[in-house]
Amino acid sequence: MQIKRLRIAGFKSFVDPADLAIERGLTGVVGPNGCGKSNLLEALRWTMGENSAKSLRGAGMEDVIFAGTATRPPRDFAEVSILLDAGDEEREVVRRIERGAGSAYRIDGRDVRAKDVGLLFADAATGAHSPALVSQNRIGAVIAARPAERRAMLEEAAGIAGLHVRRKDAEQKLRATEANLVRLGELIADQD
Ligand code: ATP
Numbered sequence: 001m002q003i004k005r006l007r008i009a010g011f012k013s014f015v016d017p018a019d020l021a022i023e024r025g026l027t028g029v030v031g032p033n034g035c036g037k038s039n040l041l042e043a044l045r046w047t048m049g050e051n052s053a054k055s056l057r058g059a060g061m062e063d064v065i066f067a068g069t070a071t072r073p074p075r076d077f078a079e080v081s082i083l084l085d086a087g088d089e090e091r092e093v094v095r096r097i098e099r100g101a102g103s104a105y106r107i108d109g110r111d112v113r114a115k116d117v118g119l120l121f122a123d124a125a126t127g128a129h130s131p132a133l134v135s136q137n138r139i140g141a142v143i144a145a146r147p148a149e150r151r152a153m154l155e156e157a158a159g160i161a162g163l164h165v166r167r168k169d170a171e172q173k174l175r176a177t178e179a180n181l182v183r184l185g186e187l188i189a190d191q192d
Contacts, residue, residue, distance in 0.1 A: 001124035003044075004090070005083040010075040011046070012039040015066040041135060047080040047095040049105075049118045050128035062099055086124075093117055115165075122162030130156055 002024070009017040013036040020029075020040065029037050042056050046064060053061045068074035079096040095117075097103035105117045121127035134142060145153065155161055 001087075001126070002085040003082055004085050005081075006040065006044060007081040007083070008040075008043050009080075010066045010078040011043050011064055011080050012036065012066065012078075014039065014043070015069075015072055015075060038135065041133060043080045044082065045128045045133055047082050047093060047117075048121050048126070048128040048130075049095075049114050051114070061097060061103065065097060065099060084124075091120070093120065119162050119165060122156075122165065123159065127156070127161070132157070 003022050005022060006020040007017065008014040008020070029040060031037055038057075042050075042064075046056060050056060051061070053059060053063060056064060058064060065078045066072075066075040077096060077098040079094060081092055081094045084091045084093065092106075092108055094106040095103055096106075105112050105114060107116060107120065118127060121130075126132060142153075152161075155164070
């Protein structure tokens with residue numbers, strides 16, 4: 001899976017819609033301090049499902065919406081789209097947040113849960129917490145990671161993180177079914 005395009009509107013400093021085409025090979029983003037390079041990576045992580053406002057350098061999630069400048073009024077929403085090349089098809093993942101209304105996701109135009117977006121990226125061995133996305137303040141954390149954390153990084157890189165989520169779901173269903181069976185046994189016993 002390859003990211004082909006990032007489209008950003010109203011997210012942090014990107015007040016006007018901006019398209020970033022990501023070609024095969026290496027893409028470099030250069031610019032003066034404070035021009036929005038880190039905001040680009042944060043837009044990517046946010047759309048992949050990042051839910052920690054702090055890790056996006058904000059106090060609350062609405063802080064990702066353009067807050068206004070001396071010359072431009074604030075925006076009411078932010079929307080970021082990631083266009084993916086998934087082998088034989090293209091897929092588009094969109095996350096949108098509106099002031100006072102929270103955020104929502106779409107995949108290929110259909111409303112989906114955050115979990116669906118998480119699974120889509122986890123199966124492609126990436127995601128909001130992928131060790132491949134290293135922000136400036138995380139370099140030290142990667143070096144100092146404990147063995148268990150390092151194992152989680154390797155599992156993500158190997159593309160099996162999505163399987164852990166599915167196993168958790170399956171275990172929950174199994175426990176619910178076992179509880180139902182016990183209850184059923186009691187009902188049958190009551191009727192005898
Ligand atoms: P450096 O090279 O110093 O790391 P950078 O190019 O990575 O900088 P960013 O940190 O991505 O820059 O962008 C910082 C800019 O984004 C600041 O000017 C800040 O005011 C602006 N910014 C952040 N959040 C918002 C927001 N919600 N609304 C408007 N502007 C914002």
